[in-house]
Amino acid sequence: MAEVAVENVTKRFGTLKALDNVTIDFPDGGFFGLLGPSGSGKTTLLRTIAGFIFTDDGTIRIGSKSVEQIPVEKREIGMMFQNYALFPNMSVADNVGFGLRVRKVSLAEERRRVGEALELVQLGQHSNRKPHQLSGGQRQRVALARAIVTNPRVLLLDEPLSALDKSLRVDMQIELKRIQREIGITTIFVTHDQEEALTLSDKIGILRAGRMVQAGPPREVYNNPTDVFTASFLGEANILEGAVDGNSLRLTDGDAIPIPKGLKTGATFAVRPENISITTEEPTERDTPKIQARLKQRVFAGAMATCILDRNGSTFKVISRDRDLPQLPEGGPVWLSWEPEHTITIPN
Amino acid sequence: MSNMLVKQDRLRIFGLLSPAYLWLTVAIFLPLSAMFYFSFLSEVPFGDAEWNFTTDNYRAFFETPTYAILLWKSIKLGLMVTLTSVLIGFPCAYVLAKTIQGRSREALFLLVILPFWSNSLVRIFSWAIVLRGNGVLDRTLNAILPFELDINLMFSTPAIVIGLVHSYLPYVILTAYLALQAIDDSLIDAARSMGAGKITILRRIILPLSLPGLLAGAVLIFVPVVGSFMEPRILGGRVGTYYGTVIEDQFVAVFNWPLGAALSFILLAVVLVILALASPILRKAQT
Numbered sequence: 232m233a234e235v236a237v238e239n240v241t242k243r244f245g246t247l248k249a250l251d252n253v254t255i256d257f258p259d260g261g262f263f264g265l266l267g268p269s270g271s272g273k274t275t276l277l278r279t280i281a282g283f284i285f286t287d288d289g290t291i292r293i294g295s296k297s298v299e300q301i302p303v304e305k306r307e308i309g310m311m312f313q314n315y316a317l318f319p320n321m322s323v324a325d326n327v328g329f330g331l332r333v334r335k336v337s338l339a340e341e342r343r344r345v346g347e348a349l350e351l352v353q354l355g356q357h358s359n360r361k362p363h364q365l366s367g368g369q370r371q372r373v374a375l376a377r378a379i380v381t382n383p384r385v386l387l388l389d390e391p392l393s394a395l396d397k398s399l400r401v402d403m404q405i406e407l408k409r410i411q412r413e414i415g416i417t418t419i420f421v422t423h424d425q426e427e428a429l430t431l432s433d434k435i436g437i438l439r440a441g442r443m444v445q446a447g448p449p450r451e452v453y454n455n456p457t458d459v460f461t462a463s464f465l466g467e468a469n470i471l472e473g474a475v476d477g478n479s480l481r482l483t484d485g486d487a488i489p490i491p492k493g494l495k496t497g498a499t500f501a502v503r504p505e506n507i508s509i510t511t512e513e514p515t516e517r518d519t520p521k522i523q524a525r526l527k528q529r530v531f532a533g534a535m536a537t538c539i540l541d542r543n544g545s546t547f548k549v550i551s552r553d554r555d556l557p558q559l560p561e562g563g564p565v566w567l568s569w570e571p572e573h574t575i576t577i578p579n
Numbered sequence: 580m581s582n583m584l585v586k587q588d589r590l591r592i593f594g595l596l597s598p599a600y601l602w603l604t605v606a607i608f609l610p611l612s613a614m615f616y617f618s619f620l621s622e623v624p625f626g627d628a629e630w631n632f633t634t635d636n637y638r639a640f641f642e643t644p645t646y647a648i649l650l651w652k653s654i655k656l657g658l659m660v661t662l663t664s665v666l667i668g669f670p671c672a673y674v675l676a677k678t679i680q681g682r683s684r685e686a687l688f689l690l691v692i693l694p695f696w697s698n699s700l701v702r703i704f705s706w707a708i709v710l711r712g713n714g715v716l717d718r719t720l721n722a723i724l725p726f727e728l729d730i731n732l733m734f735s736t737p738a739i740v741i742g743l744v745h746s747y748l749p750y751v752i753l754t755a756y757l758a759l760q761a762i763d764d765s766l767i768d769a770a771r772s773m774g775a776g777k778i779t780i781l782r783r784i785i786l787p788l789s790l791p792g793l794l795a796g797a798v799l800i801f802v803p804v805v806g807s808f809m810e811p812r813i814l815g816g817r818v819g820t821y822y823g824t825v826i827e828d829q830f831v832a833v834f835n836w837p838l839g840a841a842l843s844f845i846l847l848a849v850v851l852v853i854l855a856l857a858s859p860i861l862r863k864a865q866t
Contacts, residue, residue, distance in 0.1 A: 333775045
């Protein structure tokens with residue numbers, strides 16, 4: 232187990248900067264998510280930490296050792312691939328034991344450690360099967376067992392759950408977290424699924440176009456996004472443009488909404504869709520931020536419902552429990568209001 | 580109703596397949612049966628020759644040890660050519676499949692297939708020009724090397740092997756290429772992440788996974804090489820007497836078609852036995 236530190240790492244592919252001066256550290260034993268849209272460089276960063284790709288600039292440390300010059304074979308990492316990359320010609324036990332055999336571990340020891348690893352992922356009884364005889368979830372457990380059996384210093388997961396269907400994915404998230412806690416290994420995973428990143432991570436890093444846009448604990452990044460991209464990429468955000476004017480926020484379209492004292496000044500503000508309530512009557516409290524909008528569409532999704540609203544040409548989104556929503560006339564005027572502290576200032 | 584549908588389906592399938600069946604019948608089954616029939620005759624039944632049914636032609640193989648010796652020589656030649664082709668072809672296929680990308684891959688592919696486009700006789704005689712004493716190879720090497728070297732590979736077993744390998748190499752390159760292409764690169768990445776070096780990856784992942792393709796290529800080479808006669812005759816000269824050349828002689832020189840046919844069917848039987856013995860390995864490789 233070890234801490235991983237990435238400092239000022241740059242990687243160019245031709246003229247494209249896949250990683251642009253990226254700095255982030257992953258403390259020992261934590262579970263970290265790298266999040267970003269496709270092409271943001273998150274997989275490149277993971278493969279750079281793994282050692283498949285060498286940096287053009289900057290340092291990568293695993294523990295106290297600089298590893299930029301060390302190829303993947305010698306980095307002592309465990310990696311799980313998006314399609315699991317199980318060896319189709321080998322049984323489950325041979326797949327898991329592959330790394331041990333490479334390290335010339337004795338046969339008895341190999342058998343013991345493979346057994347332990349398979350026990351950990353709850354696949355003990357399937358050790359003689361071939362990968363094609365397993366279900367998707369089982370394959371994933373094998374891939375995980377194979378990645379951790381050699382006691383690597385860091386575990387890297389490339390889109391670990393994206394090949395599973397939704398219900399299985401949620402189970403595996405819990406399972407993955409349990410196993411990670413049990414062995415206490417520093418784990419870094421890449422995902423494009425923001426919900427997955429928020430659920431699993433102790434800390435997330437958000438990448439965009441090769442740059443680390445923001446890094447921090449999920450709640451902090453979610454509640455205090457530093458720019459509009461992070462605000463709307465991690466969760467959803469209704470963006471308000473305007474300027475602070477005394478105790479209120481003067482929107483560009485003229486309306487003023489009250490804001491709590493001490494809010495940082497800036498030009499852009501955001502409100503999360505789940506923090507907004509919809510009413511047909513104007514809320515009466517004086518210091519409640521409120522704006523008027525027109526309901527365009529109400530989308531029912533079981534427990535929750537999403538309302539799409541229009542305010543002078545800009546779209547607003549509100550998510551709330553379906554039963555909390557009043558009977559709303561489609562196309563009619565409604566009031567949107569929220570608690571003052573739910574107005575987020577976006578500095579950049 | 581469903582029965583009728585099934586019947587219609589069957590009719591349609593038969594209709595669609597009939598050209599293929601017709602082709603197989605005309606091109607393979609009829610000539611082969613004719614040859615099989617010939618192999619039991621005492622004389623070629625052309626003109627006013629007297630002939631009767633006999634098994635003498637088959638008995639000849641067992642009574643004259645020369646045939647068995649030559650057959651064994653041909654099988655050894657087949658094994659040698661197959662092995663050489665695999666040893667050269669597999670690395671070529673690996674480079675094509677895993678390291679070269681884009682347009683240069685297409686260009687190299689063209690070069691691989693090129694031997695197929697040239698007439699085999701022209702190809703063999705070109706080799707004769709290269710390999711003979713004072714030939715292209717001899718003169719080039721002597722022009723480069725500081726010491727005198729007398730290279731005359733013409734009319735030797737190496738010459739035959741070179742000619743045959745050149746002709747059949749594309750088979751193994753193409754089949755191995757397809758097998759290697761199907762191996763997901765992430766398998767190699769995964770093995771590397773577990774600390775495996777290049778040799779281990781080749782031995783434990785790439786070779787086992789590409790074995791079916793490699794074996795298919797080997798069979799494609801081995802079968803025709805065992806019966807080959809042109810390369811041994813032209814490049815082998817006096818040492819070029821093989822089972823295939825003996826069969827050819829029966830048809831072309833001695834005009835003893837029945838014996839030639841019988842020897843051909845013995846070859847076919849031996850090759851089938853070899854393939855049957857190898858099939859457990861083939862089947863194992865496929866799973």
